[in-house]
Amino acid sequence: MRLAVFSDLDGTLLDHGTYSYAPARPALDALKKRGIPLILASSKTAAEIALLHRELGLGDWPAIVENGADRISPGALSEDAPEYQKLRAALAEVAEHARLFRGFGDMDAEEVARVTGLSLDGAELARKRRFTEPGLWSGSEAEQDAFLAALAQKGIHARKGGRFLTLSFGGTKAQQMAGILTDLGCDTSIALGDAPNDIEMIEAATHGVILRNDHGTGIPPLPGEQTGRIRRTALPGPEGWNAAILHLLADLGL
Numbered sequence: 001m002r003l004a005v006f007s008d009l010d011g012t013l014l015d016h017g018t019y020s021y022a023p024a025r026p027a028l029d030a031l032k033k034r035g036i037p038l039i040l041a042s043s044k045t046a047a048e049i050a051l052l053h054r055e056l057g058l059g060d061w062p063a064i065v066e067n068g069a070d071r072i073s074p075g076a077l078s079e080d081a082p083e084y085q086k087l088r089a090a091l092a093e094v095a096e097h098a099r100l101f102r103g104f105g106d107m108d109a110e111e112v113a114r115v116t117g118l119s120l121d122g123a124e125l126a127r128k129r130r131f132t133e134p135g136l137w138s139g140s141e142a143e144q145d146a147f148l149a150a151l152a153q154k155g156i157h158a159r160k161g162g163r164f165l166t167l168s169f170g171g172t173k174a175q176q177m178a179g180i181l182t183d184l185g186c187d188t189s190i191a192l193g194d195a196p197n198d199i200e201m202i203e204a205a206t207h208g209v210i211l212r213n214d215h216g217t218g219i220p221p222l223p224g225e226q227t228g229r230i231r232r233t234a235l236p237g238p239e240g241w242n243a244a245i246l247h248l249l250a251d252l253g254l
Contacts, residue, residue, distance in 0.1 A: 003252070004186040005031060005245070006064070006177050006201060008193035009042040009052070010163075012211045015237045017117065021056075024238035027245035028056065034254055039180055041173045041191075041201060043067040043134060043166055047125040062180055067159055067166050067197055068173035069131035071180065081130040083169060088133065090154045091167075097147040101165070103135030116163070131171070134164035159197040160217065166197070174200035190248055192241060195219065202230060209244045212236040 007013045013021050021028070031038050038056070040049055041064035049063045049072070062071050069083075088105050091098045104112055104127050113123035115136060137144055144165075148158050151167065159166050173193075181189055191198070191205035194213040202208035203222060208230035210219045224230035233240030 001188050001252070002184070002186040003188045003190065003254070004037040004039060004181060004184055006039045006041045006173070006180075006189060006191040006205065007241070008173075008195070008198050008201075008211075009040060009044060009049075011194040011213055011215065011237060012192050012198075013040075013238055013241050016215050019117070021238050024242040024245075027242040027249075030246060030249060032057065034249075036254075037061045037184060037186070039063060039177070041068070041177065041193075041198075043132065043164070043197065045126060045128050046070075046072045046130065047128040048122065051125070062183075064173055064176040064180070066130065066132040067168060067171070068176045068201075069168050069171040071176045083131050084129045084133070087131075087156065087167060087169065090151065090156055091133070093154070094147070094150040097143075097150045100139035100143055101135050101137055101147060103133040103167070104129060105133060106135070132166050132168040134166040137165050160195070163216065172200050173198065174204040177201055177204060188252075190245070192244060193219070194236075207231075207248055209233065209241075209248070211240045211244075 013024055038058055039061055040053060042049060043066060046065045049065055053063055062073050064071050109120055109123040109127060112126055113120050118126060155169055156167050157170055189205040190207045191201045192209040192211060193202055194211035195216055199219055208224055210232045212233050212235060214236050222230050233244050235243060
């Protein structure tokens with residue numbers, strides 16, 4: 001068996017409020033000791049993930065960025081963003097519907113820091129987007145439906161995460177996971193997440209883990225839970241992550 005672990009960040013490996021992964025350290029150390037790849041899979045930008053990737057000592061393992069819009073290899077980052085510029089132009093074209101959507105491109109670093117809880121430096125990195133636009137919606141469900149319908153005509157999709165509505169031209173964490181598993185020659189996967197934008201990745205994995213979410217909509221019951229292929233944690237964030245990984249390693253004889 002060749003195993004790889006794919007993990008969302010905010011509310012999963014990272015604490016929702018503090019962004020700390022300290023409680024997950026025993027499981028992180030267990031993966032490293034066994035040489036099991038840990039693939040970060042987040043709505044965060046490449047610039048944001050590169051710092052955490054280095055801090056966690058993940059070496060040459062790839063990472064999935066901006067909700068699955070792309071994957072990166074550390075040390076090979078680009079700042080070109082034609083897709084993001086195209087997305088922002090499309091928002092301007094549907095300004096009547098978009099007036100109730102405030103994306104990161106509409107905010108300065110101070111505002112991004114305020115709505116995310118990031119430091120000012122972290123907020124600057126979060127604004128270095130190349131593919132997707134997260135933002136806050138202040139209108140009704142009906143108004144949101146009209147907004148999304150207008151964007152769909154331009155090929156733009158929306159995903160709801162723990163905090164934000166994120167817009168993109170496509171690509172999912174599950175699609176990137178499949179490519180990475182092939183590249184790494186892995187036949188077994190664990191995927192962990194806490195929000196609706198993690199569902200496809202969790203369902204596509206050999207073993208899925210739904211982290212308890214006390215701050216958002218969370219993930220509804222999934223079919224794989226009935227067979228035990230998908231499990232839920234009793235604890236949220238890195239505490240739940242730590243327990244789930246250690247239990248799965250034991251269950252898999254690792």
